[in-house]
Amino acid sequence: MTGRDLHLIGAAATEETGLGIEVTGLRVRFGSVEAVAGVDLRVEQGQSLGLLGRNGAGKSTTMRVLAGVVPPAAGSVVVGGHDVRAHPLEAKRAVGYCPDVGGLVPRATPWEHLQLTARLRDLTGWEDRGRELLERFDLGDVAHRVTAGFSHGMARRLSVVLAALHEPAVLLLDEPFDGVDPVGVEATFEVIEDARARGAAVLVSTHLRDLAVDVCSEVAVLRGGARMATIPSGFMAGDDGARAYRALLAG
Numbered sequence: 001m002t003g004r005d006l007h008l009i010g011a012a013a014t015e016e017t018g019l020g021i022e023v024t025g026l027r028v029r030f031g032s033v034e035a036v037a038g039v040d041l042r043v044e045q046g047q048s049l050g051l052l053g054r055n056g057a058g059k060s061t062t063m064r065v066l067a068g069v070v071p072p073a074a075g076s077v078v079v080g081g082h083d084v085r086a087h088p089l090e091a092k093r094a095v096g097y098c099p100d101v102g103g104l105v106p107r108a109t110p111w112e113h114l115q116l117t118a119r120l121r122d123l124t125g126w127e128d129r130g131r132e133l134l135e136r137f138d139l140g141d142v143a144h145r146v147t148a149g150f151s152h153g154m155a156r157r158l159s160v161v162l163a164a165l166h167e168p169a170v171l172l173l174d175e176p177f178d179g180v181d182p183v184g185v186e187a188t189f190e191v192i193e194d195a196r197a198r199g200a201a202v203l204v205s206t207h208l209r210d211l212a213v214d215v216c217s218e219v220a221v222l223r224g225g226a227r228m229a230t231i232p233s234g235f236m237a238g239d240d241g242a243r244a245y246r247a248l249l250a251g
């Protein structure tokens with residue numbers, strides 16, 4: 001069975017179970033700032049959606065709600081079939097989350113991060129996959145070096161590895177390409193394609209429109225905390241896509 005076959009099975013399963021990502025009318029407020037002002041998103045199993053928008057558009061806050069880190073003020077958020085408000089633990093279990101910043105323990109090595117992730121998620125028999133992911137992201141040689149001295153790109157790559165380790169039903173990658181070299185970008189593409197092939201829903205927040213177009217079936221554009229449009233990624237490609245994107249940002 002090929003990855004494409006699995007992908008199609010995943011897509012068919014969505015129609016029956018409604019798993020994936022479903023966000024309706026999401027609102028988040030920090031004091032007087034309305035960070036998210038009514039966002040609707042839907043990502044089917046086996047699909048990947050790119051989240052684009054200017055600084056402060058609400059992308060990371062939306063991601064944090066999906067990951068169970070920030071509570072929604074209003075709206076409905078369902079990940080992997082679990083409502084984040086009604087079933088927060090089940091929702092968190094379904095998700096693999098690469099935050100935009102932080103998340104690593106400076107005194108711990110990549111291998112210790114994997115051990116901690118595995119323990120928190122009650123994983124067994126994860127070691128081969130952990131080793132394979134570290135090699136794929138060119139982190140094998142530093143598997144036992146503390147992360148304190150890691151470059152920004154190395155830390156980004158490890159964060160993607162940790163998000164992907166347990167093969168989550170919902171993969172959330174916030175700025176996974178930021179400062180990452182071509183080897184890391186390629187490895188992240190592979191992780192996204194693998195996730196899609198086994199029927200996971202993937203959400204990728206990035207400022208890199210070209211990479212979003214390459215790896216996502218659709219892109220959603222946020223502006224001022226609200227969703228302006230969700231469109232097939234092909235319409236965002238090339239010079240025409242750049243013009244369309246600028247028009248959506250300008251309103």
Ligand SMILES: Nc1ncnc2c1ncn2[C@@H]1O[C@H](COP(=O)(O)OP(=O)(O)OP(=O)(O)O)[C@@H](O)[C@H]1O
Binds near residue numbers: 033036053055056059
């Ligand atoms: N913890 C917080 N406290 C106060 N305001 C916040 C907090 N987190 C986010 N905000 C505000 O919410 C808005 C949306 O921020 P968010 O980080 O979600 O945007 P973003 O689209 O991810 O931006 P960027 O592309 O710069 O990462 C911004 O006005 C930001 O200042």
